[in-house]
Amino acid sequence: MTPKLTAYIEGVGLIGPGFNGWASGRQILAGQQPYQSAKTVIPTPELLPAAERRRASDIVKLTLATSLEAIAEASLQGENLPSVFSFSNGDGLNCHTICEMLATDDREISPTRFHNSVHNAAAGYWSIATKTMATSSVLCAFDASFGAGLLDALTQVTVDGTRCILMASDTPYPEPMFSKRPIPDNCGIALLLAPQKSEQSEKSITQIQVSFTHEEAFKFSDTALETLRLAIPAARGLPLLQLIAKAQAGSVVLDYLDDLRLLVEVKPC
């Protein structure tokens, strides 16, 4: 039997189509407000030094924004947080521009373009912005990226007994890549996970226990939400956020790899 990995969620961040943060997003997911899809708005990353802010692309800004929301909710400051970044691809626009230039005779790509092309670019900017020297795992598992990130973060929490922040973010490619990988918009989720229930009672929001399952993944009955869940890999985490938003005990199956899925049992604190 596979074990259950237990963690306590202390903070959530959410930005995506029709979601401008966890504070308002949780009301939508709890059914108190209707969900209406709208183009994702990414806030300006005030925390980044000016030089990095100029160079930062959408995936950097998106990841910073969701993580800062989760960290603020957990009332953590200057904590040297181990991190997991999970991206189903890197910076789509930057990748497109490099490939376009390399297909011509003038292949002089700029240094900034090149260092922004690494899959861990957002992790690098994030560590600079938050002055975090703790370890970061920078992952990709294509459509399974949210589940893969959640699993890695949970193993950090349970095996190493540390807090860990998970950031799952995705950004679109322009054409012609878009036709091959049709991610429609930016979407990011951040979860701040802790090994123990916080002594400050308001801090821990929810206990989660995660194990492998072969049961079918949860599908939203709301067609717009279900479209979003399937269209952007980071949004595969939304069913978990809905359970957290409803503040009810329950369980949900999240997509992972092929027919290997994650059963998440949720218990509000």
Add this chain to the structure above:
Amino acid sequence: MKPLLLSHFTVTSCIGIGLQQTLDALLHARQGLKPCDFETVDLPTFIGEVDDLDDVQMRDGMAEYDCRNNRLAQLGLEQDGFNNAVNAAVAKYGHDRIGVFLGTSTSGILETELAFRHRDKLTGALPEDFIYSKTQNTYSVADFTRHYFKLAGPAVVVSSACSSSAKVFSVARRMIEAGLIDAAIVGGVDTLCLTTLYGFNSLGLLSTQACRPYDVARDGISIGEAAAFALLERPSATMDDSAVLLLGIGESSDAYHMSSPHPEGLGAKIAMQQALQSASLAPTDIDYINLHGTATPSNDAAEAKAVSAIFTQPIPCSSSKGATGHTLGAAGAVEAVICALALQHSFIPGGLNTKKVDAELKLDYQLQNTNQPLKLVMSNSFGFGGTNCSLIFGLAETTGDAK
């Protein structure tokens, strides 16, 4: 940390296909770098190319994964009986109890670079036979490996530039310790492409000759390609003294700059300290350090400062990149395997191409091979974005875990 056994391992790079050729090249101080003649690339630099990758045929049912990176992955997996060892592990543990954790920096991006040259003249569309998910996507090589062995356990790619395939050992350690799996295929695969050649050129970081780590006149990297794999399991009661164990892991972030290391090597220092701590070892216990040693002026200087700060007694060091080139996302796994070979065959591999060691760097940098028994070695891997990982390997005889 609880030690883990590298029950099988293999490496394929420009110095050799499989362990025997690699060991032979190391023992004879043979490097594999040559003037760049890759694809249409016109840059005055050297590369470490694996010969005849274009001739590799993907196995049945795996055609959709066809790209340079997965060809190299397949070639690498089929050396030294590594595939048989994985199949034996599947029989022992079950196909859902084996994880796949691989590092790459550029995956199959070459396929996309080529596809962009063949866009439809009217619509701009990419060729129909270009399959993004199975080639370019960063996860592709783990997906390929998982399907190659028909595995059903967890899998992920770590892509943090040049620390990628060192950090996979950490992901695997946590998964095994959490009880989610019993064994893991870890490793790294990275292949030559235009993005890294022109990208490092734009940063002025490509050497015009075969790279010279820690040389007073070092002037940049030579990019190489490689595939290296290890099968990680819990130590067994039947392993012998020459079995290689992973004993320590340290990881950190510089939080300093996207493409330059912290000048004092602060992040590197933290990674090495943590690795020692997690193995419950003192700096004086380590017999040899396989340096990151990329041969750029600033990388080697920062690493040297960090090493000197922790290892206050002289310790033999060298970089393998003079032999293999910098294999980027594969470097951590390649150098882990080189460390394993050094342990099992009792030698310190000398750093190649370097003529005059930079005296400013104050390291005991080895230019010649030395035959001597080694018990504990460290391997460093640092990358863009300020990501650092140090690993400690040792022979089972040193830990008392052997039979």
